[in-house]
Amino acid sequence: MPTFNIASIRKKIFLFAVIGFVFLNSFAFIWAVFIREKLFLIFEIPEPVIDLPIWVFAVMASIFSAIAITALMFLGMGIIRYTGQREKDLIAGSERQRSFAADAAHELRTPLTVLRAQIESMEDKKIAISLLDDVDRITHIIEQILDKSRFEVLKVNKGDVADLSKVCTNVVSYVAPLVINDGRSIELFGADKPILINGNSFALEQAVKNLISNASKYSSRGSMITVEVGGDPVIRVIDRGRGVPEGEREAIFERFRRADRRAGGTGLGLAIVKSVAEAHGGSVGVSDAPEGGSVFTISFPHQIKQKNIN
Secondary structure, rough: OOOHHHHHHHHHHHHHHHHHHHHHHHHHHOOOOOOOOOOHHHOOOOOOOOOHHHHHHHHHHHHHHHHHHHHHHHHHHHHHHHHHHHHHHHHHHHHHHHHHHHHHHHHHHHHHHHHHHHHHOOHHHHOOOHHHHHHHHHHHHHHHHHHHHHHHHHOOOOOHHHHHHHHHHHHHHHHHHHHOOOOEEEEEEEEOOEEEEOOOHHHHHHHHHHHHHHHHHHOOOOOEEEEEEEOOOEEEEEEEEOOOHHHHHHHHHHOOOOHHHHHOOOHHHHHHOOOOHHOOOOOOEEEOOOOOOOEEEEOOOOOEEEEHOO
């Protein structure tokens, strides 16, 4: 959730107040001189009775300018206080929603485990297999809700170091049997040397798993999924599917949004990837692959040189 930098806003209001004071004071003083020197006669305005020293006009201009700027500053500070309170209320409400989702998902784990055990003991295995598929689908949704709740508040500590090459190697090794069993192939490039960033390895592995799962879901059987690690530093997952229309490329990273509802899924996988990328100060995007399909890219701010690591 975006936050307001209250200190920065206060500095800007003070700066604008100073500039406004100088402008208003100058304008008022010039107008006073205009009247004092009777230049209003150019516009054939009736001559007023003004016979005061010029310094009086300067003092009056300063006083009225200060009053106007002070009033504007009080108004601005009131707006800041209101905005700050609204932000706190929104953050608190969002935190309550995340806590509720996490607690509800956690509480559902136990009854689902019991339900799975009861289904596995059924004599009619055909019905049991169908029911187990439903249980697995519900379990997957619950796990993703927990992941989403966890990664939305993920904080990457300054001393945390993650090796993108190791992250991708671990993930590809883990998911390769699943991808192959699903009728696809997977390959890894660029992981021959460490690429270190300030990051959380567990969260990054989950993000890469979700991208590979998404690629497998939307690729045709027999196609290749490519995972690339770059020193920019970036992670790319390339599929050979039908691609993502340009108008949908931002929306698919929002919660419960899917490019094709016929493909199933929860609509949380890519939202988790976005949360993880943003927690690392990076971003995630999608573009067209040269040979057809999509390229999902997680970009990170900078690489850490090994000599800088204690």
